[in-house]
Amino acid sequence: MVPVVHLSNAVAVLGQFPVLAGVNLTVNRGEIVLLQGPNGAGKTSLLRLCAGLLPLARGEAVLLGCDLRTQREAVRSRVGLLGHANGLYADLTVAENVRFWGATVGASKPEVQAALQRMGLAQRLTDVAVSRLSAGQKRRTALACLIARRAELWLLDEPHAGLDASARDELDATLRDAAAAGATIIVASHELERAGALATRVVEVVGGQIRTLDGEAA
């Protein structure tokens, strides 16, 4: 089986500063991988590299069977990144946002409706402006946009931040469902207990490298 993510000695540089210093990581379809590590360890940089937003300086990166160096746009169209921001338009309704992001890949009306349904947004929230939503509802809307965009690899940076307990439970259930449906998910989180229970594998990022359990660089 071809891995969804295959990074081999991947190096990324921000200005003069190496933010990823030789990362080796393989993630298979349907996995939920938790990236843990201290602030500045390189978790967000690793997600941005996988999203094609951070250039690969050295090494090899193959995502969804595409070489990140030569097929970056092909990777981007199949990857969904949800960072600290949701990428939503506050003046548009939930349905309009999901429809817009779905339309960027030519998603049909039933696909958009299915995405809203899966996130529990199809009933009373459809026509509500995003500016009037709670933090949890905005997160769910952003995830519905990823589904409508047919993202195969979900890259989530601190997805639980700002959510209350019930919204976190809902988010976890959503991510488990998505993984069961074939999505591959990489989560960067400080909330080890919660995210650890969700993940099928935990990976430690330290100093821009992946550490194995015995503390050696992978």
Place this chain on the structure above:
Amino acid sequence: MFRIARLIAAKDLRVEMRSRVVTNQVLPFAAIVMVMFAFALNSDAVVSRVAPGLVWLATLFSLLILVQRSFAIENADGATDALRAAGVDPGGIFLGKAMALAAQLAVLEVVLLVSAVVLYSTELRVGGIVLLLVTFVAATVGLALVGTLYGGLAGGVRGRETLLPLLLLPVVAPVLIGATRATESALGTGGATVAEGWPWVGLLGVFVALFSVGGTLAFGPLIEE
């Protein structure tokens, strides 16, 4: 690319229809600028003579607000990053945002022209209507293209609010000059004839062609930086 352009333009116009920033803020701002010009010049003869230039100056000032607004809605919740991360064609984003900006500018210019007629006693003449229309279309498209390009350039930079006028105003100087001269010819200001206006429209046409091609190609690398 054109499918994405239509999608982006429709989204931007829908956001504008909901937020009503153009109708509630930009249009009143432009009208106030026109009134202030009249106060400052304080002479019917002078105001009437310089009316075409004042209309286009007011358009430029309003353009700065519209461009800031156009990119503020993308940056507010990280949508620019999301568009990049989603691999959305940057040429389509550029053309779509320029189309939406042009539509908003067109509404604004109608209001400014009516203001000029009311406040400055500007007279429209039948023989110059075609030249006036073509001038407004070409200048509007040119301003929208340059505004979008420089809005994208300044959008990811700290201090973008102050940087944008600094970058944009010198670049749109040819549009200001060409549109003003062509409008003067269309209106017959200072005895100008309609025939004198068409070469200026040609200049606007060259400007539009350069920035539509250049902007479509350059916008991707600009928002990547």
